[in-house]
Amino acid sequence: MWIKHSTSIIACVTLFFSVLGIEVSAESGRLKPVTPDYNLSFPVDFGAHDDFRIEWWYITGWLETEDKKPLGFQVTFFRYATEQNHDNPSRFAAKYLIIAHLALSDPAVGKLMHAEKSAREGFDLAYAKPGNTEVKLDDWTLVREENGRYQVDMQADDFGLQLSFTPTQMVMLQDQKGFSRKGPKPEQASYYYSEPQLSVSGKVFRHHKHVVVSGRAWLDHEWSTALLDSEADGWDWVGANLDDGSALIAFQIRRKGGGKVWSYAALRDGSGNMTFFEPDQIEFTPIRTWRSPQTDAIYPVAMRIRTGEFEWLLTPLLDAQELDSRQSTAEVYWEGAVTITKNNKPIGQGYLELTGYVKSLTL
């Protein structure tokens, strides 16, 4: 899911890091590289990590209204270190930026509703605090309470969310105990944990009215200083809560001109046993495409994913889940609620992210 973040970041902050590679991280004395020997420790690592260039908290999930109508949602908060102004005593000095995305998929509306906000950290109007998850951007907030429950409150002009997320399982450390590789080079990595199978309750606002909802969600928290290989073209990522309590994650980073740079997949069953798959065991196959009328990009919105002996079929809640933020920022990607089918039986719900389909990402 880290992919998603990078995309949005790009989207939001408009590609500062065109050369966000080893060079940058090597030069930045202030920022730390991601290394395999670090052991994540909680609750400290729920909080922000100012020593790393980029960090995000990302929650996606499926909701159901009281009259059994399905909705998909996505909430993301980024923290980005500008690596500038550290000697500037001004309270306005832009040392860190906070960026947030909010999206709601409603089949009744037929397309994605989305909103975004950005601000510099400061004046207690926007911050990402260390120690525990506590992020604020004006009146948009994401807070992790002492008991582990997350509270999200975000209101855009014409829609909004007020949700609480209660963990039902333990934290899921990705890859090598939370050290998650993103490419062939060892420094192309992030620290990455997820909280799948969160139980959701709360309200969704639309047209100045609210509906009561409940559902299941998936949280990712990831931080890093160096990310993508220069050969990368974009990525496909999926994170899904399966009905039997297991959690599936898979992503591939596509190579420019075909093939892939890197891939990762893991399946954790309800009792906490992790199964990892080798890159050559992972295969993404498009089944059906959808052409965006706005951007003319062609997205493989229905996908077959093979991990080892398993085959998963992803079917979108609706086709039009493209997030077009070219007006304000630049990037376009597809971020949508999908149903997971195995052996022709629906076995769970998740989110699929497809990036780099309009033009190559310059991450």
Next chain:
Amino acid sequence: MNLTALYRWLLLGEWRAHWIRVMVALIAIAVGVAMAFSIHLINTAAFNEFAAASKSLSGQSDLQVHGRKALFDEALYPLLANYGGVALANPVLELDVAVPGKLQNRNDHKLKIIGIDTFRAIQIAPDLLGLPEEGKTLDRFASDTIFLSPAAMEWLRVKQDDSLQLHAGLEVITLRVAGGLVRARAGQRIAVMDIGAAQWRFQQLGVLSRVELKLQDGINHAAFKARLAEELGESYVVTEQLDHEKRIANMSRAYRVNLNMLALVALFTGTFLVFSTQALSVIRRRHQFALLRVLGVTRQQLLRQVALEGMILGILGSLSGLVLGYTVAELASQFLGGDLGSNFFPGVKPSIHFNPLIALLFLGIGIVVTLMGSIIPALEAARAKPASALRSGSEDTAMAKLSAPWFAIGCLAVAILFTQLPPVFELPVFGYLAISLLLIGGIALMPHFTAWFFSVFLTYMPKKHRNTLLILALARLANAPNQAAIALGGILASFSLMVAMAIMVTSFRISIDNWLGQVLPADLYVRIVTSGDQGGFEPVAQQAIVVLPGFTRIDFFRVQQLLWDPNRPEITLFARPVDRADPRNTLPMTDDMLAPGSIPDDVMPVWISEAIADLYGYRVGDKITLPIAATASEFLVAGVWRDYGRQFGAIQMLLSDYQKLTGDLRINTAAMWLKNDVTMEQAVDVLRQLPFGPALEITRASDLRALSLEIFDRSFAVTYLLEIIAVVIGLLGVAASFSAQTLARVKEFGMLRHIGVLRRQILALLAAEGGFLTSLGILLGFILGWGISLILVFIVNPQSFHWTMQLYLPWRWLFAIAVILFISAALTALLSGRSAVSNQVIRAVREDW
């Protein structure tokens, strides 16, 4: 024969025979309309551009919060951002920063830098977002970058990636030009930086210029504004975009209205010329018209004929006036700038927009004015009984009705009454009305006055000086005054306006010169180039200056802008040492002040400029509160001083009081008096050797004075131009009316020739008539002009610009103009007479009977 053909014949015949006069009338209308139209175009364009440019800086905010002083504590920003009902708070730090290398132009060496938080500004003023190089978005947040508008890049001669040096306090800092502001308005010279970077690099940590607010949907703006204003208290001002526009409009209104008035004067003179041309042409054709009447043409048809003539003249003249006016506006705004060189709208490059509706309006004005000039004589021609009109010598009576003496006297009386009335909406409306009534009344009185004056002259002229020609000339003027009066009117109108303007400008200029001597008593004035409101000299620097050798006295000034009333432009607050016992030793006081030495020791005195007294209504002895420190403090108005520098008002207070109240010990200007044995060069050298020497702007009082007068002259350049045009129109009028008259008197000259008068003598007669008439015109013009100048000096100026001045008469200049006018009028009379006495003697007499 059908009537249309007849009309055409009459019209074309008349115009073919007198095409020069037709051309003169056309030119008069065209010039009048062109003046009015071009001034309107330039003013509107400059004002709109200025308003749009300043609006583009504040974006689409609903409300703005300012401090009373230029800068306020940033702690207000989070309060406003979290305030209920606020959807967005956009903090802004706006600085005018001096550019090294541009200092030689004292009025134009600053770059406006807007410090913004990109993420907030994007939602409220997206035009202010800099466009960095692709992939370098972070340049928007960097502390060494600046974004420049195209006009600023051109002015500073830099492009993307160049480095740019700017003054920051006592230092010079270097920034990198990271990109452009592509959506800045044409000619708008601005720069944008990150707000944190601007605070730091320009030493403004912790302060903001304003916070712009966007309110949530459904919030009542007025109620919100009132609640917020009350909660924030005296130190802050909450304004709407509308207030802002009002303030800009207020700022330039007096200037704009006065220019428009001058344009109307040109149009008025033009009207008078049209009137005289048409009137004389009708009078000359009385016989023709009477004949037509006898032949069966009705009054209405005759009237229509004359009106048609006027109409066609009006349309042609006004149309060419519009074209001319548009061209002049284009040229003037290109070469003189949108404010015609007066620096009223700095940094604005307006483009003239052709508005068809307005053009139509001016076309209409031109036509109506011409029609009025034609219809009045036409009415008379139509009303005349054909039998008496056919008879010779009836021309003069034709004009008599137009000049009833009670009308003229009524006009003059009302004019005098109007001079006593107060301004309307802070504009000298009645002053201008009084001027036009004086002109109208003066001109209308002319026939009677001419007749009376020349009969008296004729009666009391010593016998030995009498000769036939002289008597003939005087008798003509005394007994047929109406035609003479028309020619006289032209001279009168243009000369009196010229006199009035000359006296006004001279009085103003001399008053300013004297005033400059009083307000610039020191030898050197030193300030920090950034200055502005960000007071430059810290106490350490002040101490370094105080201990310098070579000076007998050093005064420190703290000068800053203060927003006292949100609807009005900012006033200027001076904190400086003032002789408390007798402020006349420091300030150019008016007589309106407390008796010297009578200020109680326990009050803080302030001295207000005339503009403050006028605009805010304070009087000597009043108590006023000024929002200077955190809590407003009370002051005693101890006197009124004269200020030609700041039209929106200025207040002087004691530096010691200011520092006690605010704790702000910085100052921005030092006035320095040299010791006798120290030369100016030595003093400047000493100052330059200070550690912060290079950042100092050192000005000699004499340079300041010369510069001020230069600015004065430049801002009156357009006035001089208008004056010349008025003179030309006046002379055209003289030429037109003399030639019309002499042509109308062909019969009279024929008679004279028959009884033995030589052609040469007739010409001498004409020259004498012209000379007498012009002398009288000049004399009366001078009196009338003097009267008008009194109104300009003592009513129009104080009411529109809030300053008073002394009256000074430019005798030499007036005398020169009088001589030129006299010679050109007599020559005109002579020249136009030549054709009348040529070879038409026999025919002229025959025609008579």
